[in-house]
Amino acid sequence: MNHYFEIKDLKVGFKTFEGYKRALDIEHLAINKGEAYGLIGESGAGKTVLALTILRLLAMPPSVVESGQIIFAGENLLTKTEQAMRLYRGKRISMIFQDPMSTLNPVFTVGEQLRQVIQYNRGTSKREAERIALETIDLVKLPDAKNIIQKYPHELSGGQRQRIIIAIALSCGAELLIADEPTRNLDVTIQAGILKLIAELQRDLKVSVLFIANNPGLISAVCQQVAILHEGRIVEKGTVREVLRDPVHPYTTAFLRAIPKNKQEKIDLKKLVAFGEAVRNGGCAYFSRCLKRQEPCSSASPALKLLGGTHFAACHLGGERGER
Ligand SMILES: Nc1ncnc2c1ncn2[C@@H]1O[C@H](COP(=O)(O)OP(=O)(O)OP(=O)(O)O)[C@@H](O)[C@H]1O
Ligand SMILES: [Mg+2]
Known part of the structure; x- marks a missing residue:
């Protein structure tokens, strides 16, 4: 299927004093024209690195794009020269940066x-x-x-x-709007107004939106599709209904559970912090925190598998549903 915006096998990392660190490893992410796509992940998951990679705004070095393609309207942005990228930035692809307070010049x-x-x-x-x-x-x-x-x-x-x-x-007149946590520092009533505005603009102007957040509630208010990012990898993706109503990956389940539905609900913090040895070579990146881990989780990294409809998850447990 031809998508308007597509990321294929993208690997991005940083050269640091401690050595090379891979920050992004995205097998596949696709946004259709006029669609709002949500990207959820905890702090440090790689959301901003992804947004900056799309616009080619990451400083190189220390960052390195190892491989992959970012296809926008049929063109691979990763092969464009800096001069050619200026025809995309702002004109065809726009970004709302994470910190609204420092984006404007005082x-x-x-x-x-x-x-x-x-x-x-x-x-x-x-x-x-x-x-x-x-x-x-x-x-x-x-x-x-x-x-x-x-x-x-x-x-x-x-x-x-x-x-x-x-x-x-x-x-x-941008065709793709990347909104990196656009409501992060705003109180909830103002947040609601901004979300409504983005949803209306997306609908009325037919702009495609990549909406980044660490709150699933915001994503479900604006987006049709969603991907869950964990340590630079998409661990689950699909329609908002498929992923947020019927999560499969243990990380998605734990992430959604971290938001109490009512005051009485207790959060079991043990479920959210690392309790086991991290795996370094080839295993699942969620292994150390996963309550459902089993073999081969420590030795093989799971690939994204289709579960049905447009719902994918990268977990060896396959179709075992998580409860919310
Ligand atoms: N310039 C850099 N040099 C080295 N590592 C970096 C650099 N920029 C980002 N990283 C690393 O890349 C990872 C992803 O960072 P990123 O800013 O994308 O997180 P995020 O998901 O946007 O988090 P947040 O929700 O806090 O904004 C982090 O581990 C971060 O330390
Ligand atoms: Mg960020």
Whole structure:
């Protein structure tokens, strides 16, 4: 099947003082046009490294792309020159970075920042860029656009700032939006507004979205498909319903259980921390924390297997369902 965006056998690592460290090993991930794809994983799983690899924004060295393909609209981004990548970044693929507070430049008004991005990427006149800037602010549902564009970032609330960042990301007509934990520092009511906005923009503008989060609740509010990332590998993927309602991999089950459904529910922390020896050579990366481990988990790394529908999991236990 031809996907609009596809990652194949991607391996990325870092040269560190302790030696080479593999941070990403993704067999396959595909996003269809206009689809919102969620990527969930705990801190350090490799979510931001993946986003930066797609846009080729990782510094090399210390990072190394060992192998793989990142195919966007039929072209492999990993073979593009730096100059060719500039035709993709911002114009066709945009990113909302993890930290909304430091993304905007504090010494320019938000209107100036929006205008500069539009002028640079679209090659428009200053006046035309200003007009598009006002339109884009309306698009992200900020009232009184003429007043907002004159403000400096510190004069706006966290939620307003994040809407400006989304406006900048969409101002040049990007077809793929990578949102790296876009609501991380926002309180829950503001979070809900931003999620609703991203879902509406995805639906109305037919933008494909790679939505990164460490909270499954956020993913289910926005996405149709989801992948669970553990230590740089996808351990389970499928539709949101298949993976979050009916998880199979013991890591997905433990991850979902870490969020209490009500105040009375107790979390068994023993289930979430390492209790066994980590496996170094060839075994499953979840071995040391897995309560269901058995042979050959310590010696063979499980590949992603189709369980039915579009549901895949990388676990030797195969189809044994985890309970939530
Ligand atoms: N420049 C770097 N040099 C060495 N290792 C790095 C570098 N950048 C990232 N890493 C490592 O890559 C791994 C993945 O990091 P990444 O930032 O992608 O995590 P994440 O899933 O985005 O976590 P978080 O939810 O905290 O943002 C981590 O183990 C991190 O230490
Ligand atoms: Mg991150």
